[in-house]
Amino acid sequence: MPVTLNLPTVLSKLAEGNKTLEADGNTLGEVVSVVATRYPELAPRLRDENGQPYPFVTFYLNDDDIRFNGGFDAAVKDGDEVTIVPAIAGG
Amino acid sequence: MTAIISEPSAADTTLRPNALVCRLCKTPAEAAPVAICEHCLGPLDPAPDPNRTLPSRETIESRPESIWRYKEWLPFHGDPSLSLDTGFTPLVDAPRLAERLGVARCWIKNDAVSHPTLSFKDRVVATAINAAKAFGLDTIGCASTGNLANAVAAHAARAGMKAWIFIPADLEVGKVIGTQIFAPNLVRIQGTYDDVNRLCSQIADYFGWGIVNVNLRGYYGEGSKTMAFEIAEQLGWRLPTAVVAPMAGGSLVTKLRKGFREFTEAGLVNGTAPRIYGTQALGCAPIVNLVERDLDQIEPVIPNTIARSIAIGNPADGMFAKRAIVETGGSAAGVSEEAIVDGMRLLAKEVGIFTETAGGVTVAGALKLAEQGRFRPDDEVVLCITGNGLKTIEAVTDPKLRPLPEVPVIAPRMKEVKALVEATKP
Numbered sequence: 145m146p147v148t149l150n151l152p153t154v155l156s157k158l159a160e161g162n163k164t165l166e167a168d169g170n171t172l173g174e175v176v177s178v179v180a181t182r183y184p185e186l187a188p189r190l191r192d193e194n195g196q197p198y199p200f201v202t203f204y205l206n207d208d209d210i211r212f213n214g215g216f217d218a219a220v221k222d223g224d225e226v227t228i229v230p231a232i233a234g235g
Numbered sequence: 236m237t238a239i240i241s242e243p244s245a246a247d248t249t250l251r252p253n254a255l256v257c258r259l260c261k262t263p264a265e266a267a268p269v270a271i272c273e274h275c276l277g278p279l280d281p282a283p284d285p286n287r288t289l290p291s292r293e294t295i296e297s298r299p300e301s302i303w304r305y306k307e308w309l310p311f312h313g314d315p316s317l318s319l320d321t322g323f324t325p326l327v328d329a330p331r332l333a334e335r336l337g338v339a340r341c342w343i344k345n346d347a348v349s350h351p352t353l354s355f356k357d358r359v360v361a362t363a364i365n366a367a368k369a370f371g372l373d374t375i376g377c378a379s380t381g382n383l384a385n386a387v388a389a390h391a392a393r394a395g396m397k398a399w400i401f402i403p404a405d406l407e408v409g410k411v412i413g414t415q416i417f418a419p420n421l422v423r424i425q426g427t428y429d430d431v432n433r434l435c436s437q438i439a440d441y442f443g444w445g446i447v448n449v450n451l452r453g454y455y456g457e458g459s460k461t462m463a464f465e466i467a468e469q470l471g472w473r474l475p476t477a478v479v480a481p482m483a484g485g486s487l488v489t490k491l492r493k494g495f496r497e498f499t500e501a502g503l504v505n506g507t508a509p510r511i512y513g514t515q516a517l518g519c520a521p522i523v524n525l526v527e528r529d530l531d532q533i534e535p536v537i538p539n540t541i542a543r544s545i546a547i548g549n550p551a552d553g554m555f556a557k558r559a560i561v562e563t564g565g566s567a568a569g570v571s572e573e574a575i576v577d578g579m580r581l582l583a584k585e586v587g588i589f590t591e592t593a594g595g596v597t598v599a600g601a602l603k604l605a606e607q608g609r610f611r612p613d614d615e616v617v618l619c620i621t622g623n624g625l626k627t628i629e630a631v632t633d634p635k636l637r638p639l640p641e642v643p644v645i646a647p648r649m650k651e652v653k654a655l656v657e658a659t660k661p
Contacts, residue, residue: 234448
């Protein structure tokens with residue numbers, strides 16, 4: 145059972161309209177790489193030219209902000225759920 | 236983030252929200268309940284019509300005392316129909332506080348008495364709810380640390396709109412009751428504000444409601460500028476030299492700067508832009524960290540402070556707030572929990588204003604900035620007090636901090652009154 149990625153509407157348009165994707169990997173970074181290869185238009189929205197997450201895009205691994213858990217190096221396992229949320233909200 | 240507009244029958248034909256433009260990549264977007272740029276995921280801001288006719292000082296002065304007297308700088312064409320009486324709170328002279336700060340003059344911009352829910356969030360909800368109505372949305376909502384929850388619930392109740400409001404489960408009783416009384420759908424979330432905020436991003440995306448600080452955020456944020464407009468007008472159409480404001484998401488300091496700049500560009504005021512100073516509780520100071528350590532990216536924190544109304548560990552406008560502070564020559568200050576309570580008590584004792592914890596942060600922050608030598612003797616400083624102390628009485632009664640003393644209880648006898656009066660003599 146691979147990792148599930150939930151995309152916001154603004155990003156799902158770049159993934160053929162899919163709001164939920166599945167991909168394999170040992171770390172979140174590997175999962176993002178698999179998805180980036182599958183949807184080249186989505187790739188530059190998920191990570192910068194150095195392969196790191198943008199300040200304006202927050203990744204949650206099973207509801208926890210990955211910036212508290214190693215960023216893209218965070219280990220993932222089958223059945224984990226990743227939610228991607230544009231960070232411009234709140235306050 | 237395309238909204239599903241389920242019941243468009245209530246659309247307001249007299250008010251049209253301005254089109255949007257990305258603050259980062261400058262790509263334009265149509266007016267819509269959308270806050271994120273499709274191209275770079277940056278924030279979308281409403282773009283004013285550059286050819287609109289701007290009013291004179293006299294025209295503005297002739298209008299009703301509300302935020303709408305500055306409507307040409309708010310993100311709409313036409314006239315609003317909801318929340319017409321919010322704004323124009325007092326600007327209070329505070330000479331004894333000026334003395335303590337070592338400055339020429341000090342004023343309190345007192346949004347602790349904002350109509351109708353006693354915080355500056357009435358301003359932003361007044362603009363957001365008019366945008367929601369114009370877009371034909373029948374439900375508004377928010378992620379809130381309390382004050383915004385109060386405001387969304389009250390403004391929605393008056394407008395006859397449905398409201399869904401999400402708050403951290405551990406908010407102060409006054410904030411919870413002060414929301415619930417307006418009969419919204421109120422939900423307490425087991426988590427921090429940042430957890431609630433993330434959930435609301437997903438909620439706005441899924442349900443298509445007008446979440447004021449998510450998908451209506453561009454229209455919402457512009458309401459904050461009215462605090463700057465009012466300060467300039469109430470000072471007699473001039474600018475202060477410095478402004479001190481609390482920071483949560485970081486939007487207010489950016490909008491204060493924008494408001495002062497827009498009035499200067501319109502020729503309504505002259506002179507140097509005020510230095511902007513931002514304050515936070517040390518228990519949640521990600522923007523102070525940004526400024527003091529000159530970071531180029533927010534490092535989120537887990538909040539731990541009694542100043543819950545500004546306890547945002549992952550502030551969306553953090554970088555923009557840093558820019559507003561640094562580029563105007565200001566700085567940022569973080570204050571301890573004890574200093575927050577002292578600040579609340581000081582403002583009450585010296586100026587006669589009972590503010591909530593965020594106001595305590597502002598007053599304590601101003602005192603710290605003065606100690607650091609940030610102010611000049613000829614400075615004219617405005618402190619932005621954004622909320623009311625009756626909503627956070629826990630802070631001034633907490634025995635672990637600096638609680639108010641016990642109130643004497645006596646029998647209805649003159650002898651006992653005389654004894655009390657005698658005891659107060661030095």
